[in-house]
Amino acid sequence: MNSSDASQWMVAMQEEIIALHKNNTWDLVPLPQGRKPIGNKWVFKIKRNGDDQVERYRARLVVKGYAQKEGIDFNEIFSPVVRLTTVRVVLAMCATFNLHLEQLDVKTTFLHGDLEEEIYMLQPEGFEEKEKKNLVCRLNKSLYGLKQAPRCWYKRFDSFIMSLGYNRLNADPCAYFKRFGENGFVILLLYVDYMLVACPNKDHIKELKARLAREFEMKDLGPTNKILGMQIHRDRSNRKICLSQKNYLKKILSRFSMQDCKPISTPLPINFKLSSSMSPSSEEERMKMSRVSYASAVGSLMFAMICTRPDIAQAVGVVSRYMANPGREHWNAVKKILRYIKGSLNVALCYGGSDFLISGYVDSDYVGDLDKSKSTTWYVFTIAGGAVSWVSKL
Incomplete structure (x- = not known):
């Protein structure tokens, strides 16, 4: 707040708080006897594009998950991500068969996961409600920093995408596919909040994007040019993809x-x-x-x-x-x-x-x-x- 970018950071924090309230992430309640609320902090990051230019300022409200107690605040925490071998195989398919390749990003990913445990958190710093300072946040949805947040998000996404008729690949729990007729298909790869979609028919990609947007707050990143810090250079006329x-x-x-x-x-x-x-x-x-x-x-x-x-x-x-x-x-x-x-x-x-x-x-x-x-x-x-x-x- 003392930096020259304070106004941009303030806007980023307000955007995050609006998203949290919109998603009904918590309810303000009195703290039950014998329970201890978990703290939180703001984490700031400047997002840059492939050319290292400033894309946007991002503020995240992150729970101090290290204070969680196993058996009280969390049980299972494991969550898979797509294997890099799978990503490379799909890129090879896109090059050879001239498939459309697009990328999607889920905004405030971990806020979509449904919590199974009863967790209490202090009100966010700088955004405490004046008349309710003695109350704490009882979390309805998972938040960044919670040990089980990635697992909650994966379970939510997995159940949704399977309800759309997609199948999970046996060799990779974060690779999904769906067939349309004899030659039509869509492949979707999930790496936490980042999705890669490959398909010979662009209409099927549009349909998938529309369905995802109705369920989650999505950001359409268009044709793929970057994944996990790797640059993707595509020459469709010669059917080549370089990573x-x-x-x-x-x-x-x-x-x-x-x-x-x-x-x-x-x-x-x-x-x-x-x-x-x-x-x-x-x-x-x-x-x-x-x-x-x-x-x-x-x-x-x-x-x-x-x-x-x-x-x-x-x-x-x-x-x-x-x-x-x-x-x-x-x-x-x-x-x-x-x-x-x-x-x-x-x-x-x-x-x-x-x-x-x-x-x-x-x-x-x-x-x-x-x-x-x-x-x-x-x-x-x-x-x-x-x-x-x-x-x-x-």
């Missing part, structure tokens, strides 16, 4: 001061071996290495590896074995991977062509690990010319 993380990888290089490094052509040199004998042996060495963001760098690379970069899977697998006690040589290996990333920022997974063929490849390095005398096995499956599933593990 990349160029912007994300640039941020990683900048975060670890490697934006001006000298690029190299491979993630790790041939016959390059790491072992635990390279870990620090003295307290002085450990103190030096504790100032290095080793785990953060490996974690950042790991996200790129599971999304769009199978080419660094083996190298990231090797350096991730030494997170507990990394040495100088281990850190140099991480920097080598970053240097390889610098020289391959434009590398992307590309799907397309007329053949929708699945190919699988597997290999092993035969006792390549010096510490445990284990092998690293590796496989990759490709569809329509691009990798959709891969693993490199000890």
Whole structure:
């Protein structure tokens, strides 16, 4: 509220409060004896588009879920999200069969979930009702921050989409499909509040959007160009779709001061071996290495590896074995991977062509690990010319 953007943040908060009241999220009631209300706080975020331009200011009222007691405030909390393999397979289908691909976003997603437990919360800071300051909010709907909020939303959405005649994919609980006649179908992928819809007939997408809009407050994002921080570049005339993380990888290089490094052509040199004998042996060495963001760098690379970069899977697998006690040589290996990333920022997974063929490849390095005398096995499956599933593990 002291910043130069205070007016934008105020508008964002008021929009959130209006949405909460509109959704009948809570009722003001006296606090029952023996119960303790959970606190809340405002979380602010500037949403940016694919070109890193400011899209909108967003304020969220978030419950302090860490204060919840199991068995009183929550029971089950698990909620699935769509598998990245499924997303890539659907993108390959869209490229090969020239399907329409659109994205949707659910506004105030977790407010749609119906609560099964009795939960009390303090009134939101800055929006307390003057005559009712002694009352607390009894939640009717789930809120951001509640441990069970993702589960409540998934159960609500799942029951609704199944009522429309959609089937859930056995291999992925967040992938739904519906057939229309012999050749018509709609595929819907759900990642929390984000939906990807693929279909050969645009009228079926319009019908689905209309039904969803009647049930939930939706935001139509039009043709897909981004998903989970990955850029989707589509060339419909040549039936090609490319998936990349160029912007994300640039941020990683900048975060670890490697934006001006000298690029190299491979993630790790041939016959390059790491072992635990390279870990620090003295307290002085450990103190030096504790100032290095080793785990953060490996974690950042790991996200790129599971999304769009199978080419660094083996190298990231090797350096991730030494997170507990990394040495100088281990850190140099991480920097080598970053240097390889610098020289391959434009590398992307590309799907397309007329053949929708699945190919699988597997290999092993035969006792390549010096510490445990284990092998690293590796496989990759490709569809329509691009990798959709891969693993490199000890």
